[in-house]
Amino acid sequence: MTTTLIIGGGSGMGRALAAALLTRGESVVIAGRDADRLKRAAVALPDGDLRAHTVDLADEETIVELYDHAGPVDHVVTTAVDVRDAYLPVAALDPARVHAAFDAKVVGPLLLAKYAQGRVAESLTITAGFNAHRPAPGGAVIAAANGAVEALVRALAVELAPIRVNAVAPGWVDTDLWDRLAGDERDTRLAAMAARLPVGRVGRAEDLADAFIAVSRNGFTTGSVVHIDGGQRLV
Numbered sequence: 496m497t498t499t500l501i502i503g504g505g506s507g508m509g510r511a512l513a514a515a516l517l518t519r520g521e522s523v524v525i526a527g528r529d530a531d532r533l534k535r536a537a538v539a540l541p542d543g544d545l546r547a548h549t550v551d552l553a554d555e556e557t558i559v560e561l562y563d564h565a566g567p568v569d570h571v572v573t574t575a576v577d578v579r580d581a582y583l584p585v586a587a588l589d590p591a592r593v594h595a596a597f598d599a600k601v602v603g604p605l606l607l608a609k610y611a612q613g614r615v616a617e618s619l620t621i622t623a624g625f626n627a628h629r630p631a632p633g634g635a636v637i638a639a640a641n642g643a644v645e646a647l648v649r650a651l652a653v654e655l656a657p658i659r660v661n662a663v664a665p666g667w668v669d670t671d672l673w674d675r676l677a678g679d680e681r682d683t684r685l686a687a688m689a690a691r692l693p694v695g696r697v698g699r700a701e702d703l704a705d706a707f708i709a710v711s712r713n714g715f716t717t718g719s720v721v722h723i724d725g726g727q728r729l730v
């Protein structure tokens with residue numbers, strides 16, 4: 496049976512991916528820092544072969560522990576992002592929070608790659624984001640991290656072969672992330688973006704789940720960045 500390890504699987508796009516794979520009858524391991532978040536996700540996900548394990552992508556030892564717990568897997572997908580105090584004008588940035596953002600999006604995925612040989616059979620998919628291409632003021636840290644992810648998957652695709660390594664780059668997607676980013680303004684901001692986008696709506700977590708499945712399963716795709724953003728880079 497195909498097994499997918501999803502870091503970030505306790506919420507948002509990662510949880511939607513877990514739901515889609517369990518519905519297909521596949522094996523899933525969800526991982527993240529917060530054990531309670533993982534438990535809540537596990538209760539709500541469809542019945543199936545599901546395991547959950549904590550990991551902090553900022554901590555190399557926990558990455559090795561996670562791989563040991565998961566055993567051999569076919570695919571690894573990471574949707575992890577730590578945005579706490581990362582969306583600020585550069586003049587207000589705390590370097591510790593900048594490092595935390597890069598740990599979740601760039602350094603952690605590099606460490607997932609470091610231990611992938613012999614543990615991951617087919618693919619590693621890392622989540623980037625549209626703002627590497629369409630930045631807004633206050634978004635420098637995550638824009639830089641997303642740009643780094645794009646360079647990273649090209650480099651890893653040649654170094655980790657035959658494991659295929661790709662990135663999915665979302666636009667605005669209605670997930671738990673927005674509760675933390677926008678608070679009470681969440682619905683207003685998402686509706687305003689929906690009105691601007693060529694597709695007339697923001698993304699759903701399920702749109703991204705479909706993309707992670709397509710990218711990770713396509714045996715002729717490696718070193719690619721696939722944009723799933725409703726046209727957000729164009730407007």
Ligand SMILES: NC(=O)c1ccc[n+]([C@@H]2O[C@H](COP(=O)([O-])OP(=O)(O)OC[C@H]3O[C@@H](n4cnc5c(N)ncnc54)[C@H](OP(=O)(O)O)[C@@H]3O)[C@@H](O)[C@H]2O)c1
Nearest residue numbers: 503506507508527528529551552575576624667668670672
């Ligand atoms: N939603 C959007 O509009 C949007 C737009 C562009 C790009 N993206 C990208 O899409 C990806 C998924 O976003 P989402 O909306 O699904 O976010 P989300 O719901 O906030 O999920 C992020 C997940 O990452 C986990 N995480 C954070 N730091 C971690 C760490 N150091 N180690 C392990 N797990 C960690 C979190 O769990 P714990 O807190 O339990 O660790 C959480 O489950 C992110 O990479 C984000 O940058 C999102």
